[in-house]
Amino acid sequence: MTETSTIAPTALTSPTSPIAPKRPTGRPATRWTLRLTAVGYVLALVALPVLTVGRRTFAHGLGPVLESLQNPDLISAARLGVVVALISVVINTVFGVGISFLLVRYRFPGRRLLNAVIDLPISISPVVVGIALILVYGRNGWFGGWLEGRGVQIIFATPALVLATVIVALPLVVREVIPVLEEAGTDQDQAAQSLGANARQRFLRITLPTIRWALAYGVVLSLARSLGEFGAVRVVSGSVPGQSQTPTLFVNDNYQEFGPVAEQAAFTAAFALMVVSVVFIIVIAWLRPKETN
Amino acid sequence: MSAQVLEAAPPRRRPRPVSAGRLSAASGLGLGVSLLWLSLIVLLPIAAIVTTSFESGPTAFWHTVTSTEALGTVRLTVAAALLATVFNAVFGTLIAWVLVRDTFRGKRFIEVIIDIPFALPTIVAGLVLISLYGPQSPFGIDLVGTRRGVFLALLFVTLPFVVRSVQPVLIEMERDVEEAAASLGANGFTTFRRIILPTITPAILAGAALAFARALGEYGSVILISANLIGKTEVSSSFVLKKIEEGDAVAAAGVATLLLMVAVVVLVILDSLQRVAARRD
Numbered sequence: 001m002t003e004t005s006t007i008a009p010t011a012l013t014s015p016t017s018p019i020a021p022k023r024p025t026g027r028p029a030t031r032w033t034l035r036l037t038a039v040g041y042v043l044a045l046v047a048l049p050v051l052t053v054g055r056r057t058f059a060h061g062l063g064p065v066l067e068s069l070q071n072p073d074l075i076s077a078a079r080l081g082v083v084v085a086l087i088s089v090v091i092n093t094v095f096g097v098g099i100s101f102l103l104v105r106y107r108f109p110g111r112r113l114l115n116a117v118i119d120l121p122i123s124i125s126p127v128v129v130g131i132a133l134i135l136v137y138g139r140n141g142w143f144g145g146w147l148e149g150r151g152v153q154i155i156f157a158t159p160a161l162v163l164a165t166v167i168v169a170l171p172l173v174v175r176e177v178i179p180v181l182e183e184a185g186t187d188q189d190q191a192a193q194s195l196g197a198n199a200r201q202r203f204l205r206i207t208l209p210t211i212r213w214a215l216a217y218g219v220v221l222s223l224a225r226s227l228g229e230f231g232a233v234r235v236v237s238g239s240v241p242g243q244s245q246t247p248t249l250f251v252n253d254n255y256q257e258f259g260p261v262a263e264q265a266a267f268t269a270a271f272a273l274m275v276v277s278v279v280f281i282i283v284i285a286w287l288r289p290k291e292t293n
Numbered sequence: 294m295s296a297q298v299l300e301a302a303p304p305r306r307r308p309r310p311v312s313a314g315r316l317s318a319a320s321g322l323g324l325g326v327s328l329l330w331l332s333l334i335v336l337l338p339i340a341a342i343v344t345t346s347f348e349s350g351p352t353a354f355w356h357t358v359t360s361t362e363a364l365g366t367v368r369l370t371v372a373a374a375l376l377a378t379v380f381n382a383v384f385g386t387l388i389a390w391v392l393v394r395d396t397f398r399g400k401r402f403i404e405v406i407i408d409i410p411f412a413l414p415t416i417v418a419g420l421v422l423i424s425l426y427g428p429q430s431p432f433g434i435d436l437v438g439t440r441r442g443v444f445l446a447l448l449f450v451t452l453p454f455v456v457r458s459v460q461p462v463l464i465e466m467e468r469d470v471e472e473a474a475a476s477l478g479a480n481g482f483t484t485f486r487r488i489i490l491p492t493i494t495p496a497i498l499a500g501a502a503l504a505f506a507r508a509l510g511e512y513g514s515v516i517l518i519s520a521n522l523i524g525k526t527e528v529s530s531s532f533v534l535k536k537i538e539e540g541d542a543v544a545a546a547g548v549a550t551l552l553l554m555v556a557v558v559v560l561v562i563l564d565s566l567q568r569v570a571a572r573r574d
Contacts, residue, residue: 038391049421123556127530132338174565228414231512268470270417277412
């Protein structure tokens with residue numbers, strides 16, 4: 001990704017490629033200790049717990065799982081989750097591409113500050129994001145009363161779910177697109193301009209093809225993050241089953257409820273979410289090498 | 294590259310965009326809309342938190358955040374986050390090293406499952422951990438309602454940060470210097486300490502900063518296993534949520550402000566540490 005910008009020029013001509021060494025280093029004993037520690041740590045911390053959820057979900061066979069998938073609350077939660085995630089991803093993609101363009105191609109006062117503000121949501125607790133939204137758009141918030149007077153409800157309704165999701169996934173597209181735009185430079189763009197292409201043509205024919213893999217990567221990351229958001233959504237949703245309950249809230253509410261049926265429902269929904277996120281990881285892993293080409 | 298850059302004396306690392314500079318009418322409008330949007334969704338909400346927490350004056354704010362319960366949650370959250378960050382900085386570096394420099398069967402698999410804590414919804418992560426280390430644990434280890442459970446949850450969600458920030462740096466590193474050090478008689482550990490570690494330190498710090506910020510605000514993966522015991526396993530984010538649900542916006546905003554401040558301070562410190570390390574390099 002950054003070959004041209006950060007590696008010293010000698011790296012390009014050096015006979016020993018710095019990438020993908022085939023020959024492991026170190027003494028065999030050290031190598032095996034390191035290898036086993038790394039693999040053991042990852043397996044114990046991640047793989048084992050994930051397998052356990054699978055086992056718990058199918059503890060009583062396939063029947064109860066299929067039955068809880070018919071749960072109308074789960075179906076409407078899934079529908080709501082998908083709708084909210086899709087709207088948020090579209091908003092963040094449009095905004096992300098636009099702001100990446102501004103940050104890379106233009107210089108203006110406050111540019112560094114703007115750059116920092118975009119990263120802010122990553123280091124803020126999702127719960128704090130939710131509470132901030134309540135303080136501004138809630139009934140007693142800064143704008144909430146005014147908006148309610150005009151018949152617009154944000155908190156405890158779908159708009160709040162979208163806002164919360166948009167905020168937590170805000171930097172993901174921007175952070176993928178900016179490095180690619182920076183590296184591409186403006187030569188092709190200028191050439192096209194001198195040949196008479198207008199801004200729209202240049203965007204569609206030059207910029208978009210350049211950033212498409214980075215954009216795809218950012219979009220998938222955002223989609224995964226949006227579907228899985230819990231903390232921020234938990235604060236602003238109210239979580240009414242069949243109405244404002246998203247899939248992650250469904251898992252939480254059913255797990256807290258106790259009783260075998262609710263517990264099975266929680267594990268089924270959690271298992272489904274897990275499968276979806278593993279699919280996303282595989283798509284992400286598949287997209288990743290492409291952007292370096 | 295433009296003639297301007299070729300003539301200019303100091304060579305730039307990145308080719309500077311030629312059109313960089315003036316905002317046209319269209320891009321100016323775009324910037325305006327972006328700023329308005331950012332203000333509505335990020336800046337105003339943060340301002341609302343800070344102003345609400347100081348609504349009744351700085352003394353009231355101080356009183357809120359130093360109440361026994363609030364302070365207890367902050368202490369636990371910071372300590373557990375710090376411990377998890379240090380743990381994963383060490384193990385993350387080790388894992389990144391093995392993934393880059395070693396080849397073995399199943400490496401691809403490890404490579405993929407490392408990202409699971411990133412992609413898994415936090416509440417599912419919570420359920421995952423409680424089914425392994427809860428009352429129905431297959432090993433008979435029940436960590437529900439213990440601080441070790443909180444630590445474990447934070448360890449789980451912060452695993453990928455350091456791995457993913459160190460990995461690209463290790464891939465790009467040249468082997469010449471290491472080989473030179475080895476030929477001069479340096480053993481593996483000396484080479485690591487004197488050659489490799491200085492190069493990857495900025496990346497370790499960057500990953501650690503993100504991991505710490507994440508751990509500080511973590512909610513979903515922690516609540517199930519912590520059982521939210523006041524004075525024992527209650528973390529700050531769940532204290533904040535409880536207060537807003539009780540209608541005590543000032544208390545909620547107070548601790549939220551404190552969390553924001555700690556996160557910003559950590560990010561600033563680590564950013565400057567990174568700059569120092571990068572300059573030395």
